[in-house]
Amino acid sequence: MLKLSQSDPAAPTRVVIIGAGGFIGAALSHTLARETKVVGLGSKDVDLLSNDAATRLESQLATGDAVVFISALTPDRGRGLDTVIRNLRMTESVTKALAGKAISQLVYVSSDAVYDDATSLIRETSPCNPSTFHGAMHLTREIALRQAAQAGKFPLTLIRPTAVYGPGDTHGAYGPNRFLNTAAKEGRVALFGEGEERRDHLFIDDLCALTSRCLGHRTEGVINAVSGTAVSFREVAERAQAVLARPVTIVGSPRANPITHRHFDTSALRAAFPTLPITSLDEGLKRTLAAMKA
Amino acid sequence: MIAVAGLSHLGIVTSAALAAKGFDLIAFDERPGVADALAAGMLPISEPGLDNLLDKARYHLRYTASAADLTRAEVVFITRDVPTDASNRADSSVVDNILKAIEPHLAKSAIVVVMSQVSPGFLRPRHDALAKKGVLSFYQVETLVFGSAVERATLPERYIVGCENPSQPLPPAYRRVLEAFNCPILTMRIESAELSKIAINCYLASTVAVTNTLAALCEKNGADWAEIAPALRLDKRIGQHAYLAPGLGLAGGNIERDLIAVLDAAALHGTEAGTAEAWLRMSAWRRNWPLHVLSETLLGRQKKSSTRIAIWGLAYKLGTHSLKNAPSVEFIEHLQRTRPALSIATWDPIAPLPTELTTEQCRQHDSPLDALDGADALVIFTPHPELSTVPIGEIVSRMHGRLVIDPFRVLPLTTAQAAGLRIVSLGVPSC
Known part of the structure; x- marks a missing residue:
């Protein structure tokens, strides 16, 4: 659940984005730059795995900054324990850098992978029971950042996004971006099973808008970043085909796992930000395709 | 002529009930040997009153393994019980197989009525496909209760029928069949009827879960559920026939199957169904009650390896041979797995001990007293009325120990305690 410290939104004087070079970080930098001063830090600016990362990061932070921590090695960069350890070392660098810094707020972009796979209707109070290293890593990071926030006495917002898609997505994960790509380039979309699984897909701009509001209202707590509409992967593929306006072969495959x-x-998202616009899947696909063509 | 297709529990009882009303009936099942066995009077199920019903039905009832015999049927009831897997998930493919088998032989004006326990959303696409071939189809809710199946088939409370257009009267041939049973006929859209079936079992599950939740509290805080239940029955909102007897959780498979159907449908549509999950959790916890009691009393303290447990009743309730999800089976499996030296002696007047559980150390006996010889503890899983008249003195003299786990309070408590037996029951503190 989210607590709004400022009922009237006011952008922070400066926002430091740790992980500004990635898909979400770049889009967020672009969005926030329209509202306030943004310092975007990528791995070229501060390598969070280096020995002096904490010192280098600390030197970039000023009193009163709002900090958004996005940087993470995503599953496409490795699914093993070594990736978890590297991600946690990055977190350690961040928490060390934050120690003693009087920042105004920390926003951490976590993941819905922290929740139990078996839960089919998820809310912010649903039990966290990750089944993957990726989910466990995010949950461990959340705990570490909670401790840092408690020690530093600054508000912490944990945003747990579902699968995010849109222009600039380089991960190629199973979902809208990959479907659009393969449909456009190969004229086909390959599904696991018949693509029956229903999932929530969030357009990147919506995540940026939500993060902006969390900063503007100096929120504290947990919020899921979701569209609220779950559709089957087959439906995503069919809509990608419709957006492309050309025939696409949608191919199923033998099912390896049960359908979930x-x-x-x-409710919590709507209670916190009743007017937050959510982009429809059709519109999101159209805008993603337009960016691909540009 | 009418037909019943799919001769498992529901089909056997339904065909007998319809034929006993005087309808000429052909009962079809293409599985090898099923029709022949029924024609020879060999029943794979046990239901009170079924023999008499079949006796009344015999001049109107013919069994067949050939779908070609259904060509003259005006109404075909599909009644094959839908099997469930270990997680109680239904497999409706058996109904599709029957539809596939009978479809080429249906008369042009034939009516198909699905009574099998299909999942919500099953009939609509089949209905539409059959309609294109001129065959009308309906979904009729079955409310078979193991142990009371004959009574419920011959004296139904009401019929619930799902149809394409509820404002239209049912076709005369179908209506004639239902009206012969002289009870209200509720017509509704197909989806409503499918969900009605599940709604009934959900309400039953909720009552069972509430009863067991409070009965468990009684066992710890000094209250007696047997004193509370009559007070609840006098509340009109709860009622005389509510499921207020504490039990060992859900069993038999039917209610469990419908709860899983609700969870699956809720997962698909994104609706909240945590209550159904809670009912299943409560059921799983209560199922282990006899094991908990045995562990806390006898097994946790006894050093000797030659412990002997007597079990009266294997079926999960009276009047049935069904062992689907029966607590007794789980109890025996657990003891065999964790206490291989322990010996078990069982008795049940209807349900046989499954062969996979039968070993040198686990055998079924012909009488309750034979099963009791040398037992350190007695567990009564089925409340057979005749057990309440077994002389307490005989029980005491046959048993080696004094512990009786009597969840349903079958034995006369005062006499049993006076004779030195330690009785542990559901819903009341043990003493």
Whole structure:
């Protein structure tokens, strides 16, 4: 659940984005730059795995800064324990850098992978029971950052996004971006099973808008970043085909795992930000395709 | 002529009930040997009153393994019980197989009525496909209760029928069949009827879960559920026939199957169904009650390896041979797995001990007293009325120990305690 410290939104004087070079970080930098001063830090600016990372990061932070921590090695960069350890070392650098710094707020972009796979209707109070290293890593990071926030007495916002898609996504994960790509380039979309699983897909701009509001209201707590609409992967593929306006072969495959669905209860999101616009899947696909063509 | 296709529990009882009303009936099942066995009077199920019903039905009932015999049927009831897997998930493919088998032989004006326990959303696509071939189809809710199946088939409370257009009267041939049973006929859209079936079992599950939740509290805080239940029955909102007897969780498979159907449908559509999950959790916890009691009393303290447990009743309730999800089976499996030296002696008047559980150390006996010889503890899983008249003195003299786990309070408590037996029951503190 989210607590709003400022009922009237006011952008922080300066926002430091740790992980500004990635898909979400770049889009967020672009969005926030329209509202306030943004310092975007990528791995070229501060390598969070280096021995002097904490010192170098600390030198970039000023009193009163709002900090957004996004940087993470995503599953496409490795799914093993070594990736978890590197991600945690990066977190350690961040928490050390934050120690003693009077920042105004920390926003951490976590993941819905922290929740139990078996839960089909998820809300912010649902038990966290990750089944993957990726989910466990995010949950461990959340705990570490909670401790840092408690020690530093600054508000912490944990944003747990579902699968995010849109222009600039380089991960190629199973979902809208990959479907659009393969449909455009190869004229086909390959599904696991018949693509029956229903999932929530969030357009990148919506995540940026939500993060902006969390900063503007100096929020504290947990919020799921979701669209509130779960559709099957087959439906995503069919809509990608419709957006492309050309025939696409949608191919199923023998099912390896049982069908599970994942929906989100958006009550907390709606309570915190009743006017937050959510981009429809059709619109999101159209805008992603337009960016691909550009 | 009418037909019943799919001769498992529901089909056997339904065909007998319809034929006993005087309808000429052909009962079809293409599985090898099923029709022949029934024609020879060999029943794979046990239901009170079924023999008499079949006796009344015999001049109107013919069994067949050939779908070609259904060509003259005006109404075909599909009644094959839908099997469930270990997680109680239904497999409706058996109904599709029957539809596939009978479809080429259906008369042009034939009516198909699905009574099998299909999942919500099953009939609509089949209905539409059959309609294109001129065959009308309906979903009729079955409310078979193991142990009372004959009574419920011959004296139904009501019929619930799902149809394409509820404002239209049912076709005369189908209506004639239902009206012969002289009870209200509720017509509704197909999806409503499918969900009605599940709604009934959900309400039953909720009552069972509430009863067991409070009965468990009684066992710890000094209250007696047997004193509370009559007070609840006098509340009109709860009612005389509510499921207020504490039990060992859900068993038999039917209610469990419908709860899983609710969870699956809720997962698909993203609706909240945590209550159904809670009912299943409560059921799983209560199922282990006899094991908990045995561990806390006898097994946790006894050093000797030659412990002997007597079990009266294997079926999960009276009047049935069904062992689907029966607590007794789980109890025996657990003891065999964790206490291989322990010996078990069982008795049940209807349900046989499954062969996979039968070993040198686990045998079924012909009488309750034979099963009791030398037992350190007695566990009564099925409340057979005749057990309440077994002389307490005989029980005491046959048993080696004094512990009786009597969840349903079958034995006369005062006499049993006076004779030195330690009785542990559901819903009341043990003493």
